[in-house]
Amino acid sequence: MTKKIVTLSGDGIGPEIINAGLQVLSAVAEKIGFDYELDAKDFGGAAIDKFGVPLPDETLEAARNADAILHAAIGDPKFDGAEIRPEQGLLKIRKELGLFANVRPLKIYEPLKHLSPIKNVENVDFVTIRELTGGVYFGEHTLEADKARDINDYTRIEIERVVRFAFETAQKRPRKQVTSVDKQNVLATSKLWRKTVDEVAKDYPDVTYEHQLVDSCAMLLITNPQKFDVIVTENLFGDILTDEASSLAGTLGCSASSSHGAGTAFYEPIHGSAPDIAGKGIANPVSMILSVAMMLRESFELENGAVLIERAVEKTLADGIFTQDLGGSATTDEMDKGDFGAVVK
Incomplete structure (x- = not known):
């Protein structure tokens, strides 16, 4: 066809x-x-x-x-x-x-390794799954002369579907590992995110998983990018982290x-x-x-x-x-x- x-x-x-x-x-x-x-x-x-x-x-x-x-x-x-x-x-x-x-997906090609801003890019091979239709980008936005407000909304359904997508992606990869990224020590949406990840993970016993705070993840992408296999995170964090990750390839x-x-x-x-x-x-x-x-x-x-x-x-x-x-x-x-x-x- x-x-x-x-x-x-x-x-x-x-x-x-x-x-x-x-x-x-x-x-x-x-x-x-x-x-x-x-x-x-x-x-x-x-x-x-x-x-x-x-x-x-x-x-x-x-x-x-x-x-x-x-x-x-x-x-x-x-x-x-x-x-x-x-x-x-x-x-x-x-x-x-x-x-x-x-x-x-992030792959660093051998002939381009010299373009990377960091020295240690051997064996870096991971994929980032970013939630794309929820979060602050699609929330209510108010801008006044001396005050602004952006609403970050997530439902359990929105979180669960992208987390399942990430676990199913991990099942197809040799390492079968998921890193979920949030800011649960501050944000209510991240608390719901982490709770949902813990519940969804029970359906994928063949996949190991961990939680990382977004600031910790940002640091590890530079200091130890080899640790990651599949990263899953919400819209705003994903926008930032995927651009940071792409910089590892130097282009x-x-x-x-x-x-x-x-x-x-x-x-x-x-x-x-x-x-x-x-x-x-x-x-x-x-x-x-x-x-x-x-x-x-x-x-x-x-x-x-x-x-x-x-x-x-x-x-x-x-x-x-x-x-x-x-x-x-x-x-x-x-x-x-x-x-x-x-x-x-």
């Missing part, structure tokens, strides 16, 4: 890197016999320019009816301070599709992510739209390409296609083909069509 993939190129370098990702998808699909069709839709700042909103109804409807969504980048500085911003479209599509679990350009829940799964690089280099042909497409690999594995159960892409990325980096953010001079097309393309094809 032909699978339908909605593509959201978005803003900045988005159109360039999604083109690279789709070229790789085409090559792999031909090799493994994967039938698909693409449906490109407006999203983010580009959609605001055309329709006045970052998530047009047509885009949302197409996303609901797709088998997977590939998103490249969102954000444009011309909307800074505006009432309607591109990022609002990202929050809305997550909420509308019920995408409550954001998955960010945002080689990390992909996925978001899962009730609706169509959503795949995207973890980096932003990089408007300063948009249109120059020098953007690093690896995060986008690895997002394609995650899509093949997680939405379509095509492990062979995902592995082809991941091995191609490893060989390309091992051959020293780097874009400027990695200290090299390769263009976006050279990363995609050079040794990388040869490996895939």
